[in-house]
Amino acid sequence: MKQQINCIWLLLLTSFLSSCSPRDEKETVVINSIQLENSILSLSKEATGLRVPWDLQYDHVNQAILFSEIGGSIRRLDIRTKRVSLVDSLKDVYHQRTLGLLGMSLYQPEHEQAYLYLSYTSKRDSLIFSNLYRYDYSADGRLSNPKRLLQIPGNTGHNGSRVIVSSDKKVYWATGDAASDTFAQDSSSLNGKILRLNLDGTIPSDNPIANSYVYAWGFRNMQGLTHDDKGTIYTSEHGDAIEDEINLIQPLKNYGWPQIEGMIDTEKEKAIAKLSPRTEPIKSWTPVVAPSGMAYYGIATIPEWQNSLILATLKNQSLRILKLSADGKKITDEKVLFKDQLGRLRSVLVLPNGDIYFCSSNRDWNPQKGFPKPDDDVIYRLRLSDKAVSPILKPQTANSIVPGVKNGQTLYDSYCTSCHKSDGKGLTNTFPPLAQSTMVNGEPKALLKLLLHGLNGQSINGVKYEGAMPAFSFLKDEEVIAVANYIRTHFGNNATKINQQNLTSLR
Numbered sequence: 001m002k003q004q005i006n007c008i009w010l011l012l013l014t015s016f017l018s019s020c021s022p023r024d025e026k027e028t029v030v031i032n033s034i035q036l037e038n039s040i041l042s043l044s045k046e047a048t049g050l051r052v053p054w055d056l057q058y059d060h061v062n063q064a065i066l067f068s069e070i071g072g073s074i075r076r077l078d079i080r081t082k083r084v085s086l087v088d089s090l091k092d093v094y095h096q097r098t099l100g101l102l103g104m105s106l107y108q109p110e111h112e113q114a115y116l117y118l119s120y121t122s123k124r125d126s127l128i129f130s131n132l133y134r135y136d137y138s139a140d141g142r143l144s145n146p147k148r149l150l151q152i153p154g155n156t157g158h159n160g161s162r163v164i165v166s167s168d169k170k171v172y173w174a175t176g177d178a179a180s181d182t183f184a185q186d187s188s189s190l191n192g193k194i195l196r197l198n199l200d201g202t203i204p205s206d207n208p209i210a211n212s213y214v215y216a217w218g219f220r221n222m223q224g225l226t227h228d229d230k231g232t233i234y235t236s237e238h239g240d241a242i243e244d245e246i247n248l249i250q251p252l253k254n255y256g257w258p259q260i261e262g263m264i265d266t267e268k269e270k271a272i273a274k275l276s277p278r279t280e281p282i283k284s285w286t287p288v289v290a291p292s293g294m295a296y297y298g299i300a301t302i303p304e305w306q307n308s309l310i311l312a313t314l315k316n317q318s319l320r321i322l323k324l325s326a327d328g329k330k331i332t333d334e335k336v337l338f339k340d341q342l343g344r345l346r347s348v349l350v351l352p353n354g355d356i357y358f359c360s361s362n363r364d365w366n367p368q369k370g371f372p373k374p375d376d377d378v379i380y381r382l383r384l385s386d387k388a389v390s391p392i393l394k395p396q397t398a399n400s401i402v403p404g405v406k407n408g409q410t411l412y413d414s415y416c417t418s419c420h421k422s423d424g425k426g427l428t429n430t431f432p433p434l435a436q437s438t439m440v441n442g443e444p445k446a447l448l449k450l451l452l453h454g455l456n457g458q459s460i461n462g463v464k465y466e467g468a469m470p471a472f473s474f475l476k477d478e479e480v481i482a483v484a485n486y487i488r489t490h491f492g493n494n495a496t497k498i499n500q501q502n503l504t505s506l507r
Contacts, residue, residue: 149201301354408486424491
């Protein structure tokens with residue numbers, strides 16, 4: 001009898017334990033599936049209600065996704081339970097628009113001290129700085145012993161700030177040009193550069209310039225930084241009005257900005273490159289897509305994507321799969337996922353098992369039409385699956401979504417909507433409204449000058465707008481006229497149309 005009771009208790013205990021997955025693992029709800037050539041991927045939401053997550057890192061010891069939020073918080077998402085917890089909150093982070101707690105890199109070697117490298121902006125009096133810090137990272141995921149490795153000039157934009165530890169055990173920091181016309185081409189400045197440091201922040205003895213952190217230069221505002229299995233480094237970079245870039249980074253190379261933007265394809269750029277060699281990107285986009293975080297996918301789990309760069313975009317609101325050549329020096333194909341479905345996408349992370357995590361950035365300074373959604377911001381996961389769940393998506397070929405006929409509305413959507421919005425109302429204190437604007441409805445030359453030559457730091461009706469207006473002089477005459485007339489006859493505007501004669505004298 002006693003033996004029977006013991007058996008019953010054992011069965012009950014086994015049943016109870018089998019009903020509980022490790023650490024109360026939470027069931028994943030698949031939103032939809034992605035059909036590739038042969039593989040099926042599932043898309044799921046792993047965390048919601050976040051406040052602008054900016055960078056994602058994998059903590060393999062604790063089976064967690066560590067992420068920064070732009071306001072200054074560092075949080076952890078437990079992969080199994082999907083529980084989000086606060087790791088730390090940095091008090092000296094200065095957050096305004098694109099400024100704040102930005103890039104991170106988690107270095108977790110076996111049997112050695114682990115480090116978390118952080119890049120963030122700070123402010124002292126009226127001065128803004130970009131900082132690179134190193135924290136000790138404990139086995140249970142706690143931060144201690146902060147050490148500032150570098151501090152460089154910052155600005156209200158163009159701070160770059162991605163950071164990685166590559167396979168050579170060196171720290172690489174992608175810095176922005178801090179909206180300066182001179183920093184990127186000044187090899188003695190640390191802005192507009194790829195900087196290379198030892199783990200302790202000292203200058204490596206094998207850096208290409210003796211006693212200098214500078215590894216490569218000539219950059220505007222890099223928003224993505226990753227490396228492949230061989231240590232080849234890639235960056236994504238925001239252009240001005242044209243030529244967003246993917247660059248393959250090599251030591252002692254000059255990538256051109258601000259004298260050369262994107263490909264060396266104008267007579268002026270060719271003349272500059274002839275006198276002083278410049279390195280072209282391996283990919284550029286016009287109209288721009290606002291490339292952000294990027295990760296290398298070198299795993300056979302998803303065979304169609306093996307040896308690809310997975311890129312998040314902000315303006316284009318998509319995830320892009322950029323297939324690399326066997327030697328990694330060219331991009332041979334481009335596929336697009338989730339365009340205009342999930343909103344602005346900020347960061348991408350590839351796990352050793354082939355899972356892809358990425359996050360939205362819809363509660364940031366520049367929300368797009370229809371966003372943020374009630375559950376934004378979100379960390380998503382893409383995972384190989386053996387069954388499809390509706391709705392089923394298929395990646396688009398990049399060329400299939402490029403607008404053909406460039407009429408006024410198409411041009412406005414390509415070049416203007418992300419700042420001035422689809423209703424022409426702009427963004428408070430950042431981008432001025434075009435709707436019922438005195439300048440838009442006034443004498444044609446004022447609007448045409450603005451389109452051709454750009455503007456910065458303008459005040460309208462006593463309101464100062466911080467966003468810079470790039471020059472669109474690269475557009476053809478008929479394109480300038482088409483977009484100008486679209487603006488003058490929409491958004492409640494009712495101005496007379498502009499003709500070629502108005503434009504000719506301003507070229």
